[in-house]
Amino acid sequence: MGRVEEKRSNSLFEALTEVVRYRELLLSLGTREIKARYKQTFFGIMWSIFPALATMLIFTFINKLKIIDIESGSIPYPVFAYCGLLPWTFFANALTGATTSLVSYSDIINKIYFPREIIPFSIIVSKLIDLFIGFVIFVLLALYYQVKLPVTIVALPFIVLLQVIFVAGFSLLFSMANLFYHDVSYIVTVSIPLMMFVTPVVYPIKVNSLQWYQALTIFNPMVPITDAYRDVLLFGRWPNMQALSIPICLCVVLFIAGLILFHKTEHLFAENI
Amino acid sequence: MSSSSTQYGVEAHKVWKRFHRGERPTLLSDVIPYFFRRLRHKESPISSKTFWVLKDVSFQVKKGEFLGIVGHNGAGKTTLLKLLAGIMKPSRGSMKVNGRVSSLIIAGAGFHPLFTGRENIYLNASIMGMRKREVDKKIDSIIEFAAYGLPEYKKFLDTPLKQYSSGMLVRLGFAIAAHVEPEVLLVDEILAVGDIGFQQKCLEYMNNLKKKETTVVMVSHNMIHIANYSDRVILLDEGGVVLEGEPANVVGVFEREMAKKMNWVGVGNVPANLPKGWASLQNVQFVAAQRIENALYFDYGCPIVTRFDYNCLLHPLDDITFSLSVYRIADGYKCFTIFSHMYGCSPQIKEGRIELTVASHNLLPGEYVFDVEIQSLRSGIVLAVHRERKVIVGNTPHYLSQQAHGVYQPANIAWSAIP
Numbered sequence: 001m002g003r004v005e006e007k008r009s010n011s012l013f014e015a016l017t018e019v020v021r022y023r024e025l026l027l028s029l030g031t032r033e034i035k036a037r038y039k040q041t042f043f044g045i046m047w048s049i050f051p052a053l054a055t056m057l058i059f060t061f062i063n064k065l066k067i068i069d070i071e072s073g074s075i076p077y078p079v080f081a082y083c084g085l086l087p088w089t090f091f092a093n094a095l096t097g098a099t100t101s102l103v104s105y106s107d108i109i110n111k112i113y114f115p116r117e118i119i120p121f122s123i124i125v126s127k128l129i130d131l132f133i134g135f136v137i138f139v140l141l142a143l144y145y146q147v148k149l150p151v152t153i154v155a156l157p158f159i160v161l162l163q164v165i166f167v168a169g170f171s172l173l174f175s176m177a178n179l180f181y182h183d184v185s186y187i188v189t190v191s192i193p194l195m196m197f198v199t200p201v202v203y204p205i206k207v208n209s210l211q212w213y214q215a216l217t218i219f220n221p222m223v224p225i226t227d228a229y230r231d232v233l234l235f236g237r238w239p240n241m242q243a244l245s246i247p248i249c250l251c252v253v254l255f256i257a258g259l260i261l262f263h264k265t266e267h268l269f270a271e272n273i
Numbered sequence: 274m275s276s277s278s279t280q281y282g283v284e285a286h287k288v289w290k291r292f293h294r295g296e297r298p299t300l301l302s303d304v305i306p307y308f309f310r311r312l313r314h315k316e317s318p319i320s321s322k323t324f325w326v327l328k329d330v331s332f333q334v335k336k337g338e339f340l341g342i343v344g345h346n347g348a349g350k351t352t353l354l355k356l357l358a359g360i361m362k363p364s365r366g367s368m369k370v371n372g373r374v375s376s377l378i379i380a381g382a383g384f385h386p387l388f389t390g391r392e393n394i395y396l397n398a399s400i401m402g403m404r405k406r407e408v409d410k411k412i413d414s415i416i417e418f419a420a421y422g423l424p425e426y427k428k429f430l431d432t433p434l435k436q437y438s439s440g441m442l443v444r445l446g447f448a449i450a451a452h453v454e455p456e457v458l459l460v461d462e463i464l465a466v467g468d469i470g471f472q473q474k475c476l477e478y479m480n481n482l483k484k485k486e487t488t489v490v491m492v493s494h495n496m497i498h499i500a501n502y503s504d505r506v507i508l509l510d511e512g513g514v515v516l517e518g519e520p521a522n523v524v525g526v527f528e529r530e531m532a533k534k535m536n537w538v539g540v541g542n543v544p545a546n547l548p549k550g551w552a553s554l555q556n557v558q559f560v561a562a563q564r565i566e567n568a569l570y571f572d573y574g575c576p577i578v579t580r581f582d583y584n585c586l587l588h589p590l591d592d593i594t595f596s597l598s599v600y601r602i603a604d605g606y607k608c609f610t611i612f613s614h615m616y617g618c619s620p621q622i623k624e625g626r627i628e629l630t631v632a633s634h635n636l637l638p639g640e641y642v643f644d645v646e647i648q649s650l651r652s653g654i655v656l657a658v659h660r661e662r663k664v665i666v667g668n669t670p671h672y673l674s675q676q677a678h679g680v681y682q683p684a685n686i687a688w689s690a691i692p
Binding site: 024032036271 | 292299355358359360361362374376382383385387388392395396399400401402404405433
């Protein structure tokens with residue numbers, strides 16, 4: 001893990017290989033994140049599933065009371081809602097955590113060199129572990145409601161990977177911007193609940209809804225991603241590649257742009273914290 | 274890479290580093306007027322607020338060499354280390370580091386208070402670039418290091434760090450940092466950590482580094498450490514290299530500069546109630562063998578010549594004696610006193626010049642106060658005093674624990690086994 005200045009360049013390839021070289025650090029910071037969160041708690045890791053379960057229960061209750069009427073087809077509503085909450089919880093938690101990550105690691109950034117990408121990425125790793133636990137709960141829930149899990153479930157890793165790239169791109173940009181302007185973390189905290197309303201998390205997005213609402217969903221990659229989760233986990237449909245093609249391009253471009261920009265400004269971090 | 278570049282562990286070539294002074298406006302209500310001010314005044318007000326922390330710094334450190342960096346606070350030493358560590362980049366120029374870098378500045382970076390000592394070892398080590406397999410192998414050694422002279426320490430390894438004392442934290446941080454085995458090590462004022470027992474362990478570690486041929490760049494305000502370990506010393510002042518060379522030489526110049534700036538005449542408390550006007554000491558010099566100028570640093574075992582002018586109005590003159598006393602600064606221990614009358618030297622005239630040669634004082638490396646006095650023998654009254662701080666340097670086997678080894682090393686020692 002030597003730092004031979006001559007061999008360092010600003011190329012994208014370099015940025016990626018450095019991250020790969022430090023993969024052990026990535027994992028150990030990721031597990032640190034998880035472990036630290038549940039130290040000195042009674043319920044421990046279970047806290048990673050309670051919030052999503054609570055949201056699911058609330059909406060199930062609202063739906064039961066017919067306060068709002070959500071049509072979930074043949075799928076029992078709790079399973080339908082929880083399936084949408086899986087990617088949403090991951091997205092919301094990873095992005096909020098990653099945005100403030102560089103600032104909260106400022107003492108380390110000021111003292112030691114390692115690729116800074118590791119820091120927001122380690123937050124994503126920790127939330128991925130949460131996602132996995134959430135997935136186990138989902139399987140139990142499906143068993144309880146006697147929902148048969150379709151074969152298309154094998155396509156899940158692909159959807160998760162796409163979502164990780166999407167979240168990683170935003171995390172790089174936001175965490176970096178947040179170093180210079182702490183407003184970014186406030187903006188993220190405010191925007192995420194708003195964004196939930198234009199994402200089919202607890203209800204499907206109807207084709208015949210208002211035009212401006214439709215327009216909002218088009219530019220939201222979380223819409224096709226959430227739909228893809230439901231497709232492969234509940235409906236037994238393969239991911240809708242046509243709907244996903246634009247988000248895929250968007251995610252990849254965002255990720256590459258984020259990585260390059262991050263790598264180029266990395267050396268300014270220590271001075272600007 | 275050519276062979277000429279690989280012989281160096283560190284190469285700094287015309288390094289400049291600029292910092293901003295003052296707070297950059299971020300608030301909307303500050304940014305807008307700031308923006309208009311900039312428009313009106315053409316030249317950006319930022320430029321007036323920047324300053325150079327490092328100015329055209331160039332140096333090389335050969336592989337296995339130990340470079341010391343000294344200078345006042347704010348001279349740019351820590352910035353230089355940060356550039357070497359890759360935390361910042363130079364504004365101009367280039368900084369090359371060949372090989373795995375680690376630094377003791379970071380001891381304890383990323384410690385988590387809720388994690389146990391053992392968990393933190395793994396965490397911290399991975400931040401410092403160690404692999405898990407490597408830590409598995411070294412963990413016993415790390416624990417031994419941290420628990421040096423403090424066996425109860427091991428009982429705390431599975432206790433969260435929040436229960437540790439600050440000294441225990443420092444021990445753990447240093448122990449991990451000491452096991453990174455870098456090719457280039459950066460040290461920032463770390464040797465003053467922990468209790469005396471642990472400090473010894475740290476010094477022992479520094480000594481082992483020399484054997485392992487690690488390239489070291491050390492910043493310290495402890496001139497004894499700098500002089501003892503460094504092969505070469507750089508003096509930084511206001512961001513530039515002012516002097517580079519032999520440790521004793523550079524350190525000596527720096528200390529004299531400091532003494533001048535601080536208007537520091539002598540050391541210790543010269544008795545305030547000296548009878549005035551009876552005698553005086555002038556032009557006191559402590560000179561190393563074969564040198565002429567007053568020295569602050571003396572090599573271990575080097576003869577020391579003391580010279581001074583005296584002026585004495587007290588009669589009879591044979592009641593007067595001169596003396597040189599040496600006190601150890603660490604504990605105020607009086608190492609010895611040499612009276613002139615015991616060596617048959619008393620002043621014959623009211624004023625004159627005296628020279629005292631101590632060929633083998635055998636003082637161990639450390640800081641001392643040299644104290645020259647004029648005294649009345651019969652009354653025991655001290656008439657004039659001159660005190661100066663002096664440092665004996667040297668990398669002798671005894672420097673590790675000065676106190677434990679006593680004051681001096683007797684000459685002409687012969688150990689042998691009797692058959």
